[in-house]
Amino acid sequence: MSYGKNETPASPEKVVEAAADAALTGAIEAAKLSSSAVLVAFASNPAVAALATVMPVVLSGLWWTGMHWKRIEAERLWRRITDDWAASEDVTREEIEGRIAARAEEPAVREVIMRSVRALMEQVDSATTVPLGALAQEYLRDPVNKPDAFFRGAVRVLSEIDGGELNELREMLDWVLRTTSRDEVEIRAWNLEVRSRLPGFDELQAEPWVLVTLVDDVVADEPWEREDARITFARVSEPERIFQLLQANGLALPGRATVAGAAPPHIRVPRLTAARFRRTLG
Numbered sequence: 697m698s699y700g701k702n703e704t705p706a707s708p709e710k711v712v713e714a715a716a717d718a719a720l721t722g723a724i725e726a727a728k729l730s731s732s733a734v735l736v737a738f739a740s741n742p743a744v745a746a747l748a749t750v751m752p753v754v755l756s757g758l759w760w761t762g763m764h765w766k767r768i769e770a771e772r773l774w775r776r777i778t779d780d781w782a783a784s785e786d787v788t789r790e791e792i793e794g795r796i797a798a799r800a801e802e803p804a805v806r807e808v809i810m811r812s813v814r815a816l817m818e819q820v821d822s823a824t825t826v827p828l829g830a831l832a833q834e835y836l837r838d839p840v841n842k843p844d845a846f847f848r849g850a851v852r853v854l855s856e857i858d859g860g861e862l863n864e865l866r867e868m869l870d871w872v873l874r875t876t877s878r879d880e881v882e883i884r885a886w887n888l889e890v891r892s893r894l895p896g897f898d899e900l901q902a903e904p905w906v907l908v909t910l911v912d913d914v915v916a917d918e919p920w921e922r923e924d925a926r927i928t929f930a931r932v933s934e935p936e937r938i939f940q941l942l943q944a945n946g947l948a949l950p951g952r953a954t955v956a957g958a959a960p961p962h963i964r965v966p967r968l969t970a971a972r973f974r975r976t977l978g
Contacts, residue, residue, distance in 0.1 A: 776829025
């Protein structure tokens with residue numbers, strides 16, 4: 697892109713803010729158009745028509761609230777990208793911003809920033825802002841490190857999970873990395889409320905779900921039912937959802953588990969992927 701004689705390119709920080717503003721504005725305008733359509737379609741209903749009439753006013757208030765909140769989150773995202781980077785190299789934040797600005801026209805840089813901003817707009821919990829910034833920084837620091845399947849999958853997961861799920865995901869990955877050394881770890885989710893009704897399983901606990909994997913020196917499939925062959929982790933609330941998110945976004949592989957012809961929720965996690973994603977989550 698070329699600039700006129702008196703024009704200067706916008707800083708990457710302004711690009712982040714502008715992208716957030718544009719996304720919010722587009723969503724609100726689309727909603728306003730929808731409310732107008734409602735007004736036309738239901739003009740014969742006075743109550744519905746009155747509601748549709750005030751919708752743009754309500755949406756305008758939501759726009760300003762959303763704009764303020766997302767600008768704060770955009771600032772947090774940018775600070776996570778630049779401040780930690782600057783501190784690690786003992787340089788100023790302005791120098792880091794200059795480096796990013798110098799590469800602003802590179803497709804890889806544009807993709808990292810725009811995907812990060814889009815995830816910021818779609819996130820369900822601001823708890824994922826800092827991990828999104830950490831992920832973006834990893835790809836912006838190294839010109840050779842182009843956005844890949846890991847980056848795109850991690851961004852999508854971070855836009856979908858809430859703060860509680862983020863903490864559970866951290867704990868689950870810590871458990872995997874701490875208790876095993878396998879290159880690929882299969883994790884199964886057992887519902888103890890169901891298993892307690894099976895022959896030989898009379899245990900039940902407050903948390904119905906537990907995660908299970910095998911100790912490193914067990915290779916056969918049969919030992920899953922032996923207590924001395926498995927490692928159990930109990931702090932998880934919705935393993936099926938977490939497993940689905942990880943697998944659908946390329947951060948885990950389908951598991952091989954079957955029990956009496958049925959398959960409990962299960963995934964296989966490559967160790968390198970688990971370690972890398974855990975660093976991203978902070």
